[in-house]
Amino acid sequence: MIRTRSLLADGSRLRRLAPLALPSAWGAVAVAWKFGCPLARQPGLPMRIATSVVFLTVGTGLVLGIQRGLARELARARAVAAATQRVLLRPPPDRLDGLALAAGQLSATRGASVGGDLYEAVATPHGVRIVIGDVRGHGLAALGAVVAVLGSFREAAHDEPELGGVLRRLERALERHLRERARDEHPARAGSEPRHPAAEEFVTLLLLEVRSDGRLSVFNCGHPGPYRLGRRVERLPVGDPLPPLGVLPLPAVLAPYTAARLLPGETLVLHTDGAEEARDRRGRFFALDATLAGAAESPAALVRRVHAALLHHTGGRLADDVALLVVRNDRVRVPAQPAEPGLRRSRPTPSSHC
Incomplete structure (x- = not known):
């Protein structure tokens, strides 16, 4: 050998x-x-x-x-980076249980195809479960936390009947990763100060469940809320935020926010904070809500348009990684059908008197 x-x-x-x-x-x-x-x-x-x-x-x-x-070496490196991105941040299917999806990521690190942002969407017996998150920092140093969180989500989303159980699993996976990082960074083993110490690492994320009737269950761990596109562009309410994973322990009782819905024909745009915090040369922030307004288009076309607008706004110089995940509810709302004539309750006929 x-x-x-x-x-x-x-x-x-x-x-x-x-x-x-x-x-x-x-x-x-x-x-x-x-x-x-x-x-x-x-x-x-x-x-x-x-x-x-x-x-x-x-x-x-x-x-x-x-x-x-x-x-030749550059072509090999790009091929390896593309393969890594397909495995780590694999593109979601075009359709998932009646939902149309598209996703995309822009890395702030020049030449890198992957960074500190993460997203995934899977269909489960409990509904379509979606996660989008942002590891503190960007670039290759954040890949370990991305791998830990995504790997845990892909298993827990199918195994856990409650969305709160999925979030607990993500927290435990990140804790294990940070403990291993801290052990490897000990002066006795590393010999030098790390550029991105594990003690300063945390993950903000948004965890959602889309049920068959469009009802949403949401956990927000310090992440920007998504936009809902319907008759207008509006920020979707996601309830009181929880602390980012890795900063403080989650509360003993986890109750998702369930007052929001995604009706047929509406679109949900999930994003990381790099989208709204992107600035141009004059220091002006990128107007994501204004960019989302406009004619109806497919999720993939919307991702491409937002990416193009971001690169144009920043002149191609992003300060942070940007991830987008667009979900459109293509399920058809079936109107209530009248009962069949034979099943209607017959009204009593008035009796006739001779």
């Missing part, structure tokens, strides 16, 4: 060095020609020009070979 791994590693190194083989061979020939050929050592302008052309050609070949190797 060790020998096989060593051979694979050697093969990988040879593939990375392959683009430099031909320029290196030309360079060796040029050096041998310069110092081993008597004709090359003759004085005169023509010979100097010929020598310069030879070495310029060799140098150009080396630069192009290095550039080609770096381009």
Whole structure:
């Protein structure tokens, strides 16, 4: 097994060095020609020009070979990042139990495909359950907390009959992750101060359940409330907020907010705070509510339009990661049907008197 791994590693190194083989061979020939050929050592302008052309050609070949190797490494890194994003922040299905969905994420870290934002939507026997969250900070340092919370949600959403049980599972998963982080960051093991210590890490999130009749159950752990798009754009009420996960323990009794509904034809836009806190060069905040107003469109088109407006507003320089999850209720409201004639209660006929 060790020998096989060593051979694979050697093969990988040879593939990375392959683009430099031909320029290196030309360079060796040029050096041998310069110092081993008597004709090359003759004085005169023509010979100097010929020598310069030879070495310029060799140098150009080396630069192009290095550039080609770096381009291949960049393509591999992008492929790995795309695969990681598909597994970690996998796009939701276009339709889920009568709901149309779309999601998207913009990372503030240049060149990164994933960051500190998370989202997921799954259909369960208890309804469609949705989570969107934001880990403190952004970029690759927040991926551990994202993995812990999403992994726990994908199991707990199916196992827990009550939404409060799902939230408890998310809290325990994050606590385990933070304990492991704190142990790894101990001076006896790390040897240096961490840039993003676990003691300062927490997660804000919004946990929802959409039932078959459009009724919503919501837990808000310090996260921005979603927008509901119907006849107008309005902030959906989500009840009193709970503390973000990782800051304070959750209360002993968890009761979701259940006074909100998502009627057929209405759209719910869940987002992280990076959307509303994005600023332009003059320091003006991004008007997310005004951007959401307009003609009706599919969830995927709405995500693309908001992303384009965000990049235009900030000039492509985001200060924080941005995640969007759009849910539209495409369930058809069935009107009440009149009872069949044979099932109607017959009225007593008045008796006739002779």
